[in-house]
Amino acid sequence: xxxxxxxxxxxxxxxxxxxxxxxxxxxxxxxxxxxxxxxxxxxxxxxxxxxxxxxxxxxxxxxxxxxxxxxxxxxxxxxxxxxxxxxxxxxxxxxxxxxxxxxxxxxxxxxxxxxxxxxxxxxxxxxxxxxxxxxxxxxxxxxxxxxxxxxxxxxxxxxxx
Numbered sequence: 001x002x003x004x005x006x007x008x009x010x011x012x013x014x015x016x017x018x019x020x021x022x023x024x025x026x027x028x029x030x031x032x033x034x035x036x037x038x039x040x041x042x043x044x045x046x047x048x049x050x051x052x053x054x055x056x057x058x059x060x061x062x063x064x065x066x067x068x069x070x071x072x073x074x075x076x077x078x079x080x081x082x083x084x085x086x087x088x089x090x091x092x093x094x095x096x097x098x099x100x101x102x103x104x105x106x107x108x109x110x111x112x113x114x115x116x117x118x119x120x121x122x123x124x125x126x127x128x129x130x131x132x133x134x135x136x137x138x139x140x141x142x143x144x145x146x147x148x149x150x151x152x153x154x155x156x157x158x159x160x161x
Contacts, residue, residue, distance in 0.1 A: 012055045015123040016076045017084045019059055021046055022092035022110055027061060027074050028083040039082060042072055047097040059084075062100065069101060089115045118122075 019025060026043045046061030051057050057076040062069060074081050090110035100108060 008055045011077060017086060017121060019046055019049060019084060019086060021049055021095050021097055022090040023086050024088035025061060026085045026087060027081060029074065030080045030082055040110055045100065047100055049095060074132050085119065086120050091112045
């Protein structure tokens, strides 16, 4: 059982934005078409959040596109989901906002809440920061080794003269 938990933890991202039902979000998703890759942004209302603490954490986002309701579900820890950005936070008292499917126009508005957008969207991925620091340290070590090698060559030339 412990091995399964470790395996699940290995697939989780270091940090994910804390998203609630009623939030308006922009989800940046990597789309692969043939040999090309691009980033597609899907903006809409989060009508459902599932299994927040699991590696299978999922949100369902709804928007109206050309008069037709479109819903997409995103696995938050998927490598294809590059970024989730909260643009608006609304006051809701439910986890699953299925009633929003029936509403259109002004009746579909939710009462907004004040929130610190910068603090919510600025997440610290400790694993990525650690990897960056290690890469930077390795790069500095190679530069130092090159400088030491050049200094040794110059000292050898002076000794030969």
